[in-house]
Amino acid sequence: MNASAQKAVARSSASEVKDITLVEAVNMALAWEMAHDESVVVLGEDIATNGGVFRATVGLKERFGYKRVMDTPLAENLIAGATIGMAVQGLKPVAEFQFMGFIYAGMEQMVSHAARMRNRTRGRLHCPLVYRAPFGGGIHAPEHHSESTEALFAHVPGLRVVIPSSPQRAYGLLLAAIRNPDPVVFLEPKRIYRAVTQSVTDNGDALPLDTCFTLREGDDVTLISWGASIMETLQAADKLTEQGISAEVIDVATVSPLDRETLLCSVAKTGRAVIVHEACRSGGVGAEIAASIAEAAFLDLQAPVVRVTGYDTIMPYYRNEQAYLPQVDDIVEAVEQVIAL
Amino acid sequence: MNASAQKAVARSSASEVKDITLVEAVNMALAWEMAHDESVVVLGEDIATNGGVFRATVGLKERFGYKRVMDTPLAENLIAGATIGMAVQGLKPVAEFQFMGFIYAGMEQMVSHAARMRNRTRGRLHCPLVYRAPFGGGIHAPEHHSESTEALFAHVPGLRVVIPSSPQRAYGLLLAAIRNPDPVVFLEPKRIYRAVTQSVTDNGDALPLDTCFTLREGDDVTLISWGASIMETLQAADKLTEQGISAEVIDVATVSPLDRETLLCSVAKTGRAVIVHEACRSGGVGAEIAASIAEAAFLDLQAPVVRVTGYDTIMPYYRNEQAYLPQVDDIVEAVEQVIAL
Amino acid sequence: MRQRHEFHVDSTRYLDDHGKPLGELPPQAEQTERTLAAYRNMVLTRAFDTKTIALQRTGKCGTYPSVLGHEVIGTAIGQSLASTDVFVPYYRDQATHILRGVSLTELLLYWGGDERGSAWKHCPEDLPISVPIATQCCHAVGVASAFRIRGEARAVVCCVGDGGTSKGDFLESINLAGAWHLPVVFVVINNQWAISTPRTVQSSAETIAQKAIGAGLPGHVVDGNDYFAVTETMDQALARAHGGKGASVIEAVTYRLGDHTTADDATRYRSAEELKKAWERDGLKRLQNYLHNTGLWDPEQEKRLQSECKEAVDRAVEAYLATEPEPPTAMVDYLFETVPMALQAQRERIADKYRARTGQGGAA
Amino acid sequence: MRQRHEFHVDSTRYLDDHGKPLGELPPQAEQTERTLAAYRNMVLTRAFDTKTIALQRTGKCGTYPSVLGHEVIGTAIGQSLASTDVFVPYYRDQATHILRGVSLTELLLYWGGDERGSAWKHCPEDLPISVPIATQCCHAVGVASAFRIRGEARAVVCCVGDGGTSKGDFLESINLAGAWHLPVVFVVINNQWAISTPRTVQSSAETIAQKAIGAGLPGHVVDGNDYFAVTETMDQALARAHGGKGASVIEAVTYRLGDHTTADDATRYRSAEELKKAWERDGLKRLQNYLHNTGLWDPEQEKRLQSECKEAVDRAVEAYLATEPEPPTAMVDYLFETVPMALQAQRERIADKYRARTGQGGAA
Ligand SMILES: Cc1ncc(C[n+]2csc(CCOP(=O)(O)OP(=O)(O)O)c2C)c(N)n1
Ligand SMILES: Cc1ncc(C[n+]2csc(CCOP(=O)(O)OP(=O)(O)O)c2C)c(N)n1
Numbered sequence A, B: 001m002n003a004s005a006q007k008a009v010a011r012s013s014a015s016e017v018k019d020i021t022l023v024e025a026v027n028m029a030l031a032w033e034m035a036h037d038e039s040v041v042v043l044g045e046d047i048a049t050n051g052g053v054f055r056a057t058v059g060l061k062e063r064f065g066y067k068r069v070m071d072t073p074l075a076e077n078l079i080a081g082a083t084i085g086m087a088v089q090g091l092k093p094v095a096e097f098q099f100m101g102f103i104y105a106g107m108e109q110m111v112s113h114a115a116r117m118r119n120r121t122r123g124r125l126h127c128p129l130v131y132r133a134p135f136g137g138g139i140h141a142p143e144h145h146s147e148s149t150e151a152l153f154a155h156v157p158g159l160r161v162v163i164p165s166s167p168q169r170a171y172g173l174l175l176a177a178i179r180n181p182d183p184v185v186f187l188e189p190k191r192i193y194r195a196v197t198q199s200v201t202d203n204g205d206a207l208p209l210d211t212c213f214t215l216r217e218g219d220d221v222t223l224i225s226w227g228a229s230i231m232e233t234l235q236a237a238d239k240l241t242e243q244g245i246s247a248e249v250i251d252v253a254t255v256s257p258l259d260r261e262t263l264l265c266s267v268a269k270t271g272r273a274v275i276v277h278e279a280c281r282s283g284g285v286g287a288e289i290a291a292s293i294a295e296a297a298f299l300d301l302q303a304p305v306v307r308v309t310g311y312d313t314i315m316p317y318y319r320n321e322q323a324y325l326p327q328v329d330d331i332v333e334a335v336e337q338v339i340a341l
Numbered sequence C, D: 001m002r003q004r005h006e007f008h009v010d011s012t013r014y015l016d017d018h019g020k021p022l023g024e025l026p027p028q029a030e031q032t033e034r035t036l037a038a039y040r041n042m043v044l045t046r047a048f049d050t051k052t053i054a055l056q057r058t059g060k061c062g063t064y065p066s067v068l069g070h071e072v073i074g075t076a077i078g079q080s081l082a083s084t085d086v087f088v089p090y091y092r093d094q095a096t097h098i099l100r101g102v103s104l105t106e107l108l109l110y111w112g113g114d115e116r117g118s119a120w121k122h123c124p125e126d127l128p129i130s131v132p133i134a135t136q137c138c139h140a141v142g143v144a145s146a147f148r149i150r151g152e153a154r155a156v157v158c159c160v161g162d163g164g165t166s167k168g169d170f171l172e173s174i175n176l177a178g179a180w181h182l183p184v185v186f187v188v189i190n191n192q193w194a195i196s197t198p199r200t201v202q203s204s205a206e207t208i209a210q211k212a213i214g215a216g217l218p219g220h221v222v223d224g225n226d227y228f229a230v231t232e233t234m235d236q237a238l239a240r241a242h243g244g245k246g247a248s249v250i251e252a253v254t255y256r257l258g259d260h261t262t263a264d265d266a267t268r269y270r271s272a273e274e275l276k277k278a279w280e281r282d283g284l285k286r287l288q289n290y291l292h293n294t295g296l297w298d299p300e301q302e303k304r305l306q307s308e309c310k311e312a313v314d315r316a317v318e319a320y321l322a323t324e325p326e327p328p329t330a331m332v333d334y335l336f337e338t339v340p341m342a343l344q345a346q347r348e349r350i351a352d353k354y355r356a357r358t359g360q361g362g363a364a
């Protein structure tokens, strides 16, 4: 066990407050829960000895042993399916997909089994499992390493899709995801894995799932986002403040099932909504949010709900990836447009 | 070769007009194109000797030989991927997935390769392939045989998703799909495989892709649907006529990329839109359509865009499947609501 | 410089087509009660099968996959499994389910379009019927991993068809079973057909059992119509698994004597002669002959058994037909542990429509 | 009654670690020009590799997977392939790409984040680099099927790593290759590691080659640091494929001498001793020794070759660094044959933003 592994593990003694990054918060939540619930196990490619290619599982094998921290053969379908077998046995497996771009081989198991086990056995068996995957672009990565396809999972009934956007929420939401008795797809915005540090108390407190987080209150427009785009959204809100526009910022966090109440309350107040996400526009989670708001808040809306998103094409290789990602100025421009109406 | 196989094959001599069902139209289009373009091949489970479990490929092996009509081992990932290999070689493979519920193992190949080959090689290689699958519920089938997950494919840039809703459109759109030099996911609404017959001329005329079809003109509301739900939508339109409400009915047909122009033109006229689909509501293709209309036709809309859809849960086994499927009365009720506003 | 690595699989058979021993029988042949119980289960399974097909033909059941030709294998598996083991089925394992305590009514409910058919009262840890081919193999290694992690001396048996062995799930799972030394037995039920696709189209491998070699596992071929051969092989493989000695792959060779399902017409793709030949190797009849020959069974007992089985099946059918469908709100109630906020309005709509249709308030 | 089915795989080696023949060499050893060309390609590949890692370290290239330790295998493959054959690579096949005529600049563009790196001018039918592990195996059987359908005597070579052999794609594809008797050769490059996961964690099978047995195919193990062994095996497998005799699986055993990629730090999970031992088996050095020993090569030639390679690499780097990024509208232009209506507004927005940023109009 090398030095950085020891450090990471040392963290999870009770109620310490630490300045940590998002990926360290993931590690801290895993360590906390493994220490307090021996049914929690983790598995994936390169997660044990190597501690994960992003170091999210570093130190866990040394602390909890190889029986609970398992390097698997290279097969995502197998990982997705074996996790189901562990879960119906009452373990709480947390499986890592090394990148979201490699999760698709696991789709059949997720859609046809994980999401359905409780329903099809009328509660006889259920799947308290978590599928973790780093996702999103902007880190100069090779092909297939920049996907944001959360919408594919959000459209599957029986799956929860949870996306943290800060160290604190990563810690609290991952704990909640592990404790939740149903399958959770937990997507970690790798672009902000180490973007900021935040002080997090390692006390095992979970945050609620199925709830949006209002990060900033405002009156003129509701900015709705999740994942790494929260960074640009908050920066845009700052810029807008300078222009005298007061933006409410909501982190959706659980993109399915969706907390429409929080969103609608906000829009009832502001009358305007701009949705920001990195995934391509058509059929993104933004479409569902926009459709829901436009339907339920029809009379409240003073302007159309606008989406600032990636384009309907494949994330370019890294030389051009910034041209794909929604930028702060795009958000500001969209808000200016809806305000002008 | 048995009698019904011979009949099916006998159909594809030039310019015959035949009263045929939707599934027969699929067979006729395959036979026409195989007869006129020897690069067209078909493959899948049980499609050669058996002619497909729905008989869509009946007679093709007898007519075109086993080299062009291939029973594969049972492996959807392999089918999806081998099809790509054939396509980059200039064949025009048409692969059948026996049911949409078994397509997910093929997702990785579809998302990561079929959809991207042209883009990632900057046009050096491309994939003129068709992935066919029967989809949708309502036929009293076992578990996993009733899925409508077109939205998963519609969110993947680089794939076309095409859904016929009549024998004529099945014939013309499948021909167009095969001739199209890019990958097409061609979903066949099996609930209406044999629901109606229609007179179709077997002359090799394709219909345009990327275009909605306006099935009925009307002034008061735009009904937007695709696939098997077109049946209930048309019946609802009939009922509405009796109530003095004039409904325009649009078959989206290509759910991705989406022909927003036709939809917006219609809504500009009617001021109201109701979207009908069988898939679960959240994140369905209806969300994208509703979001697009609500944004672009903000000032035209006299009522919110309403969706009549399946619920956000798993299609129940068949004793309760009708309680899941959108019914004519649900559509009528939704229209009454938006008209009342 | 060349080096040679050698591998093999063995195949086992004890009874000829007429139930005559081909040589010495395995010790299991001395367990007379077990053998008779096996025979009774095979007859019950076949009676259930015949009746369910009839129900489907008269519109009283959905599409149903006949188990005809699989009775020996399924029964031997069910007997070999300990009650604390976990069974991971595919969709043609009626003979095993019955021995595991799944009721005939539950089986009928499943194929009759009612989710409660999988809410088994007995063997509550067994996995439900798996329709997506071979996917259950991954669950099996997951369950076996749970046993290993917790240090339990339990084992898993997972069934899959010959067609299913072409799918990655099976191949990935046997590899993991080898790599992780898991207490799991994979039984490939090679009935020569995957719907219309013959075994030879699935693979050019001479046997399916040899797929075990690539996973570093022992592979066995066994005559799936030979009760003693399957029982011995299952007992040995499970002893191995229970004893911490790892996984195995068994190819049980039989023939699908019926259509693929009630939606299929096998005359489209296979000959009457082939089917006739397969009937000559029927394992139920073979065991019956053996029992008659050895004086363990007589026509009187047979008559009594047949009528007992008929009665048991009739009772189950009655209970099945008398079972009211669930209120449709059930489609939402079991999706998650509790109905999420986001689904409550939809649940209300389902309940309202149900009330309007039936006048029943039960769904609320 | 028992019956035994026997199987085997052979392993081949000709040169010892120092390049000394262990016995008689295969006929390929007499093709001096070919051997010298192979050596040159290995040296060029290594020079390219070293330089690209340096570029990455200084921020001039993206994450890059070193080919160190794979030069012999990749070169032997590239030489055995006919120009009319199709190569289906994974992502560590630089040595083969170079022989297929992919330019060093194109390789740099690919890893430097530019899609034009896959728009190869030469061998236009070869598949692009495949990052999702083992997925390319399915393409390989598809391409081979196209040859079979059209009756062409062409073959496919598909590369995959040891890690990739655990994934369904590989296992399903070799099975199809057997079932359909396809003209394809699968080369498993067993470099002992899949990132941090050792070969032993992937599978308990003694060899990877034996996975061929389950697909009904011949499997061969070959010392992947032995140029003559790999060349002979490749030549034979391709002759088989070209002659309509079907597919094979070759396991070429080597060692990944570098980190997995420039984003990896292998010291976290493997020992310095293990690495040192692996260097002693380096295939490039081994062939160099052989050439020196047999008088086919001298220090003077070596010096000249080294400087030629350096120059070639430097020229390529220069061209790469001088290549302007594509206008971002390219991200839409190659999605379909023509830009669909639905994308035209988005394309305009991309072009507008690009113009605003650069003042360039080229994107419109
Ligand atoms: C993944 C998947 N693909 C296709 C099907 C449709 N299907 C149902 S059974 C079957 C054949 C299975 O054959 P085999 O595995 O030999 O089992 P058998 O039915 O012969 O017992 C197929 C293709 C399915 N259920 N799942
Ligand atoms: C489907 C998929 N899963 C995970 C990854 C991430 N990944 C990249 S390389 C690699 C290891 C591959 O090992 P191996 O096949 O032995 O090839 P090697 O890199 O050793 O040449 C992994 C897990 C990937 N690219 N694709």
Ligand SMILES: [Mg+2]
Pocket: C161, C162, C163, C189, C190, C191, C192, C193, C194, C195, C256
């Ligand atoms: Mg079978």
Ligand SMILES: [Mg+2]
Pocket: D161, D162, D163, D189, D190, D191, D192, D193, D194, D195, D256
């Ligand atoms: Mg490797």
